[in-house]
Amino acid sequence: MPEKNDSEPAASGSSEDKHELHQELPIDFPDPFFRGLHHVIRFAIRVLAVLMVAVILWGVGDVIYIIYERLLTPPHFLLNINDIFYTFGAFMAVLIAVEIFINIRLYLGTNIFPVQLVVATALMAIARKVIVLDFNTLTPMYLIGIAATTLALGVSYWLLRQRGGTQEWED
Numbered sequence: 001m002p003e004k005n006d007s008e009p010a011a012s013g014s015s016e017d018k019h020e021l022h023q024e025l026p027i028d029f030p031d032p033f034f035r036g037l038h039h040v041i042r043f044a045i046r047v048l049a050v051l052m053v054a055v056i057l058w059g060v061g062d063v064i065y066i067i068y069e070r071l072l073t074p075p076h077f078l079l080n081i082n083d084i085f086y087t088f089g090a091f092m093a094v095l096i097a098v099e100i101f102i103n104i105r106l107y108l109g110t111n112i113f114p115v116q117l118v119v120a121t122a123l124m125a126i127a128r129k130v131i132v133l134d135f136n137t138l139t140p141m142y143l144i145g146i147a148a149t150t151l152a153l154g155v156s157y158w159l160l161r162q163r164g165g166t167q168e169w170e171d
Helices: 015-021 032-072 081-110 115-131 140-162
Strands: none
Touching: 032 081, 081 115, 115 140
């Protein structure tokens, strides 16, 4: 059987072939030094996963506090439009943290960098930014930058989906 060339896509297209094409952190590295460094990096990623869970829990507590504070401020049990947008922003921040945790979990589980999921997370982050924009303080260039970023991420996501819906980077 001929050896695989990492620059050519696998012929069968199976999931195993895709994982062999581009592993960010290869598990079976022959050099013990780099294998040891690989274990250090995987430990660091696990620490990041634990910290992300802490951020998510802190964010949920923040959302609860924001809603509590807004509802108890006179007039009681009423939210104005700014309160609603502020609350939406807090919700979106927690959801973005959850998406980042999913990215970390997938990365640890497969050693594959989930490009489509990362782009989707970035789209969610820019959507959060758009939701909480304060149009009283915006400059036209800032708004153009947000629009360009949203368009670029949207096109990138669409292209990744058109490519076959895979969530992993292939050489």
